[in-house]
Amino acid sequence: MNSISEEQDFEIVSLVKKLQQSPERDQRAATVGRAIFLAEAQMYPLPVSITPERRHIEWKTFFSRKANPKMATISTLILIFTLLFGGTGATVYAAQNSLPDQPLYAVKLASEDVRTGLATNNQTRLDLATSMADTRLDEILQLAAQGKNIPLSVWDRLAAQYDLALSTAALSDDAQLNRDLLRIQARIAVNLEKLSRLSANNQYNGAAMQTLAALQNDLQLIGAGLQDPAAFRQRMDAGSHNQGWQTTPSVPSPSGTPQATLQSRTPMWHATDEHGGYMMTPWPNSTAHPQTPMMTAVPGNDIHHNDPWMGSPTQMPNDQHHDDCQNCGQWGGGSSGGHDGGHH
């Protein structure tokens, strides 16, 4: 059967191959065909733009989340607000006066994030950041006036707003940076005065002092930035001005040096000794300040700045920290030359 099939296949193939004999192409027709082909090619304009296929792909990526995650997040937030609150701005408007202990406060924060996210230029973003920092402080003062607890997140957010303002200011040119830093400096100075009043209240003492120290740190940074904008930008680019805060009690290393841990973006304070003092180490890992903790502070005590770039130390009220000086001495062991020992 197979042989018959193969034989028939051979016969069929032989028949098909009869078509192999094809007439020669008329050369005149071939020449004319070639000329028509090239003339048609000349009629097409040279491709100078992106092909339609590429444009199509761009539309695909526009709708995908990869294209602009920030816009996608904002769009999602707006959509959620619209779905939850019936598509009117009334709820968001009503939320603007809410306090952290009220249900609409999350709406207020989210609407602020949306506003910041939608800001199209740095100046607007900076204005929003400083304005929102003021709002946070007002909220803190209102809650304090009512004797209520103030969530830690509100304190953190206050410090973060100024961080954002400083980072945004660093993007401007020297002249604009100078103006922005002066503005931020003025706002922080006003808020520091309000916070210092709050720190007298025992209920809020700890958190208030943390924020107070963070704002002091920002003021130092601003002061240095006004003198050396390039170094300020470098510091902001490195993001080190708000990193390196200790979030756990300092544990002396075998060499006796407290080990800083990078766990939080916001400055955190911790008790250091039996006096109930607080200590923070803003730039323990910074390459610009490799060994030396920049500042130690104890509520009601001195704050010492041993970072040459930061300039002279800032005095805090009430000088009463003897044991911390031992810490200072230990910390400054490798770089005692930069440490201000004047308080001894």
Place this chain on the structure above:
Amino acid sequence: MNPETRLLEQARCFDLTALGDIYDCYSPGVFRYAIRLLGETDLAEECVAETFSRFLKALHNGGGPKDYLQAYLYQVAHHWITDYYRRQPLPDLPLDEAFANDQDDPAKTAVENIDRERVRAALLLLTPEQRQVVVLKYLEGWENEAVAALLEKPLGSIKSLQHRALEALRRMLLPAREENVSGRKAYE
């Protein structure tokens, strides 16, 4: 970069020299492919012209082949031929004078022509893919792997298409041939 790819790169910029080279290199093959299936020189020339015109449009739109230019052109020609026969019923194919040879015996030439027209008619009754496999493999001399690459099918599918095509051709052609043979014997 192989020469074909380089030619294609230049053709994408509508380099006339490259386009001319492409036409000189591949149009004879496309013509041969077309005339074997169409049986008419004018129709075959029309097929060649349309194939290269579609090639230009594809290049202009950012498409066209990335490689295997020859396979691409054969595929375009194949589609044109398939569309041509889809648009109109199978023609009563004339005996093209181009196939005739003055030195041959006229009777023998006539029989050869009849056989050719029957084979061509039978080919046109195959499915487009079966026809393409048979023509490329047995008339153009392509290897199965090349046909598989052109049709973007696995080798097994190509062999299967080839088997079914030969089976269909056998059903269409051999009985007629046997009848012819018996008819000739009776005449003799």
